[in-house]
Amino acid sequence: MITVAKERNGVGITKGVEPGMTIGSCPLPISDHKEIVMAHGSGGRLTQQLIQKMVLPQFKNEFLNPLHDGAMFSVNDTKLAFSTDSFVVNPIFFPGGDIGELAVNGTVNDLSMCGARPLYLSAAFILEEGFSMTEFWRVIQSMQRAAQAAGASLVTGDTKVVDRGKGDKIFINTSGVGIIDPRVNIHPGRAQVGDKIIINGPIAVHGIAIMSVREGLEFETEIASDTAPLNGLVQTMLAAARDIHVLRDPTRGGITSTLSEIAEQAGVGIRLEEASIPISEEVKGACEILGLDPLYVANEGKLLAFVRPDEANLVLSVMRNHSLGKEAAIIGEVVADHSGYITMKTRVGGTRVVDMLSGEQLPRIC
Amino acid sequence: MITVAKERNGVGITKGVEPGMTIGSCPLPISDHKEIVMAHGSGGRLTQQLIQKMVLPQFKNEFLNPLHDGAMFSVNDTKLAFSTDSFVVNPIFFPGGDIGELAVNGTVNDLSMCGARPLYLSAAFILEEGFSMTEFWRVIQSMQRAAQAAGASLVTGDTKVVDRGKGDKIFINTSGVGIIDPRVNIHPGRAQVGDKIIINGPIAVHGIAIMSVREGLEFETEIASDTAPLNGLVQTMLAAARDIHVLRDPTRGGITSTLSEIAEQAGVGIRLEEASIPISEEVKGACEILGLDPLYVANEGKLLAFVRPDEANLVLSVMRNHSLGKEAAIIGEVVADHSGYITMKTRVGGTRVVDMLSGEQLPRIC
Numbered sequence: 001m002i003t004v005a006k007e008r009n010g011v012g013i014t015k016g017v018e019p020g021m022t023i024g025s026c027p028l029p030i031s032d033h034k035e036i037v038m039a040h041g042s043g044g045r046l047t048q049q050l051i052q053k054m055v056l057p058q059f060k061n062e063f064l065n066p067l068h069d070g071a072m073f074s075v076n077d078t079k080l081a082f083s084t085d086s087f088v089v090n091p092i093f094f095p096g097g098d099i100g101e102l103a104v105n106g107t108v109n110d111l112s113m114c115g116a117r118p119l120y121l122s123a124a125f126i127l128e129e130g131f132s133m134t135e136f137w138r139v140i141q142s143m144q145r146a147a148q149a150a151g152a153s154l155v156t157g158d159t160k161v162v163d164r165g166k167g168d169k170i171f172i173n174t175s176g177v178g179i180i181d182p183r184v185n186i187h188p189g190r191a192q193v194g195d196k197i198i199i200n201g202p203i204a205v206h207g208i209a210i211m212s213v214r215e216g217l218e219f220e221t222e223i224a225s226d227t228a229p230l231n232g233l234v235q236t237m238l239a240a241a242r243d244i245h246v247l248r249d250p251t252r253g254g255i256t257s258t259l260s261e262i263a264e265q266a267g268v269g270i271r272l273e274e275a276s277i278p279i280s281e282e283v284k285g286a287c288e289i290l291g292l293d294p295l296y297v298a299n300e301g302k303l304l305a306f307v308r309p310d311e312a313n314l315v316l317s318v319m320r321n322h323s324l325g326k327e328a329a330i331i332g333e334v335v336a337d338h339s340g341y342i343t344m345k346t347r348v349g350g351t352r353v354v355d356m357l358s359g360e361q362l363p364r365i366c
Numbered sequence: 367m368i369t370v371a372k373e374r375n376g377v378g379i380t381k382g383v384e385p386g387m388t389i390g391s392c393p394l395p396i397s398d399h400k401e402i403v404m405a406h407g408s409g410g411r412l413t414q415q416l417i418q419k420m421v422l423p424q425f426k427n428e429f430l431n432p433l434h435d436g437a438m439f440s441v442n443d444t445k446l447a448f449s450t451d452s453f454v455v456n457p458i459f460f461p462g463g464d465i466g467e468l469a470v471n472g473t474v475n476d477l478s479m480c481g482a483r484p485l486y487l488s489a490a491f492i493l494e495e496g497f498s499m500t501e502f503w504r505v506i507q508s509m510q511r512a513a514q515a516a517g518a519s520l521v522t523g524d525t526k527v528v529d530r531g532k533g534d535k536i537f538i539n540t541s542g543v544g545i546i547d548p549r550v551n552i553h554p555g556r557a558q559v560g561d562k563i564i565i566n567g568p569i570a571v572h573g574i575a576i577m578s579v580r581e582g583l584e585f586e587t588e589i590a591s592d593t594a595p596l597n598g599l600v601q602t603m604l605a606a607a608r609d610i611h612v613l614r615d616p617t618r619g620g621i622t623s624t625l626s627e628i629a630e631q632a633g634v635g636i637r638l639e640e641a642s643i644p645i646s647e648e649v650k651g652a653c654e655i656l657g658l659d660p661l662y663v664a665n666e667g668k669l670l671a672f673v674r675p676d677e678a679n680l681v682l683s684v685m686r687n688h689s690l691g692k693e694a695a696i697i698g699e700v701v702a703d704h705s706g707y708i709t710m711k712t713r714v715g716g717t718r719v720v721d722m723l724s725g726e727q728l729p730r731i732c
Contacts, residue, residue, distance in 0.1 A: 026503075026507060028499065028500055028503045029503070033499060034498070034499050034500075035495075035496050035497060035498055035499060036493045036494065036495055036496065036497040036498075036499065036502065036527055037495060037527070038495055038527050038529065039527075040493065040525065040527050041493070041525060041526045041527025041528075047525060050525060051523075051525065054502065054503060054506055055506060055523060055525075058506050058507060058509075058510040059509075059510055059513070059519075059520040061519045061520075061521065063486070063519060063521035063522075064519070064520065064521050064522065064523075070522055071486060071488075071521035071522040073485075073486060073521065075441075075444055075446065075485065075543075075545055076442070076443075076444040076545075077442075078441055078442040078444055080441065080543070082486055082488065082521065082522055082541075082543055083488070083522055084488035084489070084490045084522055084523065084524050084539065084541055085490065085524045086490040086491075086492050086524055086526050086539060087526075088492060088526045088528050090532075119439075119441065120429070120437065120439060120448055122437075122448065122449070122450035122541055123450070124450045124451065124452040124539050124541075125452070126452050126454060126492070126537055127402045127406065127407070128402065129401075129402055129403060129404055130401050130402060131401060131402040132400070132401055132402075133394065133399060133400050133401060133402065134394055134400075136402065136420065137392075137394050137395070137420060140420055140421060140424050141392060141424060143424075143425075144424040144425055147425070153425075153427045153429060154425040154427075155425075155427065155429035155437035155439065155448065156429075156436055156437040156448055156449055156450055157417070157421060157450065158450050158451045158452050158539075159406065159407060159413060159416060159417065160407045160452050160453075160454045160730075161402055161403070161404050161405075161406050161407025161729070162407075162454050162534060162537075162730060163404065163729065163730070165531065166456075166533070166534040167532065167533060167534070168528060168532040168533070171492055171528075171537070173450065173452060173490050173524075173539035173541075175448075175450055175488055175490075175539075175541035177441075177446070177448055177543060179441055179442075363527070363529065364526075364528060364529070
């Protein structure tokens with residue numbers, strides 16, 4: 001029996017659960033919600049709360065704590081990254097991609113955000129009884145193409161089937177192992193005052209591509225998901241400037257949720273320049289129609305890099321020479337004030353605080 | 367565009383799909399079923415067919431092909447194992463365990479069956495909207511205890527939420543990385559004529575524990591799942607006899623599905639001795655009531671070892687001295703005839719062929 005005290009995992013018992021109530025052997029550390037709600041999967045505040053209060057105190061270890069996109073550890077002096085992600089996107093086929101490609105790129109990118117070169121991937125399928133074999137085949141082929149494009153090998157897998165109505169066509173988990181150059185040290189905690197924040201292209205594309213299918217919106221030009229493997233771009237960036245401090249891909253919850261997490265972890269402030277954040281006119285228009293703030297809309301194939309000010313222009317230029325970084329831009333910088341928060345200089349000249357996503361805008365976006 | 371010819375992946379187009387029909391860029395290689403059926407997740411013949419016809423030809427590589435419990439590869443001369451498994455067991459709490467413990471032990475055991483010492487695990491959750499927070503908390507605590515018992519660290523994770531009715535409470539994927547002693551070489555292809563086949567205890571326990579809950583059966587003594595981490599037992603066995611040829615945990619599909627796969631891969635025959643296969647009276651009775659053949663019923667916390675005849679008694683004795691091998695027994699041997707098949711000398715003295723599971727006896731057993 002485990003005897004983690006209330007105080008030890010740093011959370012009290014509040015409304016919704018009787019004081020002193022124990023489940024298994026420890027008191028339930030979360031109580032604002034007695035049930036899982038969609039927003040627990042948003043990538044925003046509630047996801048963070050769920051992980052920080054329920055999961056981290058139980059599994060506390062030196063590798064898990066950084067809340068990075070993957071874990072980093074050494075085995076016989078070889079520095080490795082290890083990452084996992086499940087994909088439940090709906091619909092499974094969408095403009096610019098499908099769940100298979102998304103699943104492979106997702107783990108390739110999580111490994112890349114650790115500065116790792118992705119080597120080996122796993123694929124585990126949860127199929128719903130009645131799922132079309134031809135659609136499954138399309139998904140598998142798409143995964144194969146994505147793995148090949150990323151130069152990673154899919155080496156192990158698993159297939160489970162659940163009864164009709166207990167799943168939704170197909171869920172895919174991909175996990176992966178990558179190798180990290182020992183001279184590279186990328187970590188959310190390394191964000192430093194003065195660092196420039198670079199993004200490799202326009203935001204909010206993936207989220208809007210998915211929503212446009214769900215809502216039946218039509219645009220003059222189809223908005224296609226920006227899903228892409230970022231390992232090539234990252235290796236190019238690291239070859240130019242090995243001392244990149246932080247890399248993260250701003251998927252669920254959008255760029256502000258990702259940046260908020262980094263600001264909180266590193267204990268720094270982040271100042272964004274709204275006018276510098278690349279966004280296409282069509283995505284902007286779609287966001288207005290759908291009532292969505294593009295800063296919170298999911299991206300794929302995008303990364304945020306925290307780079308020393310003296311290397312920012314160099315990194316920016318190598319990114320712009322890469323096919324996945326043509327529209328790269330410096331969108332802000334790390335500052336000493338407002339520690340843990342993001343402030344944004346708006347287009348009209350004011351300054352506002354931008355918080356992490358609360359609630360859920362776009363369920364099942366990845 | 368990929369141009370894998372029909373001939374290259376070794377399968378033709380038959381009924382159910384029009385000749386020459388292409389999906390994406392390649393012809394659909396499987397056609398007996400136009401949709402996923404429960405038996406595709408059985409661990410038996412249809413699972414094997416799905417993997418061999420749909421997945422393997424696409425992802426062909428030296429690491430995937432052995433169809434082992436995990437992939438084995440070297441990074442900078444360090445031999446690693448990497449494995450993944452998703453868990454969809456229903457109900458999520460059952461006598462002797464729960465989905466959390468099962469998920470951790472499952473990946474710990476898959477790594478162990480590669481001869482690896484499990485080091486790092488990932489956990490990815492797919493939660494259904496409305497899933498009870500207290501149940502989630504119980505599952506997480508159970509995973510923590512299981513990881514601790516196995517001496518492995520849970521280092522990275524993911525949480526997704528799907529809408530009510532699109533999942534079933536909780537699905538868990540665990541993946542893991544382990545390290546293999548370079549002198550160990552465990553592989554299904556190494557099964558050799560003369561090898562003794564050892565099991566560490568009585569069969570069919572997990573499957574019957576789950577079924578008894580589902581069917582509301584009551585026994586004089588509760589039948590509790592045999593879920594357990596096997597890494598300690600395996601390390602003990604390898605310390606006694608490093609040249610163990612094959613290790614596999616006979617989960618879905620039971621011992622015969624696992625042994626059939628090994629027989630097919632190694633191109634050998636397997637002869638079992640029914641009277642030597644340990645099974646408890648209660649499990650036997652439950653199988654009779656439920657109309658199940660225990661040879662096809664799922665196990666957890668069990669392993670099959672293929673051991674050189676001159677080392678079989680040594681391995682058996684160290685197993686019997688371990689808490690998870692007290693009832694270990696030699697249940698058969700590898701033979702030259704009936705290559706790819708299992709024959710069994712029955713209790714009444716006859717001999718019958720035992721095939722891989724076809725159809726699905728016990729859906730969502732793990």
